[in-house]
Amino acid sequence: MQTTSRYEANALRALISDLRWRIQMLDSDIAEEERKAGNADPGSPTYSMLALALRSRRDNLRASIAMLQGQAERAAELSRAA
Template identity: 55%
Template sequence: MQPMSHFNASATLHLHALISDLHWRVAMLDADIQEAELKGNNSDPSSPTYPTLALTLRDRRSNLRASIETLEGRLDKASDVAHET
């Protein structure tokens, strides 16, 4: 049976890796949004002619950012627990 501290360290490392990957994906979506806006010659999301692809990518990016915030919250809690022990 593994000690709890090893599990916590492993879980924390996994969360850091996942958050890093999600940040990379957000950066890729930023580039894709910019490309869609350039191709559509419109960078105003409130415009009726704003590219549908860019809107979809913006929604996906927003969801990823929310996931990042949730995971960072878990990291903060794990860090607090680690400092209590």
């Protein structure tokens, strides 16, 4: 059981790292789209629909990271306890 928990914790950390990288890419894409559109206010009626979609995707990834961090912490605790 210890090996599985350690493997799971490592796999989750790798996934979290990848998702953080993707968030950085989305942040860059959002900034570029806002620059092109000349509008960086998401509350504006003329705000880019693409930027809104990218923001939504980024926020979903952040929520996924929070959930995965909890799982990684539990897996690490199991690994230490075994």
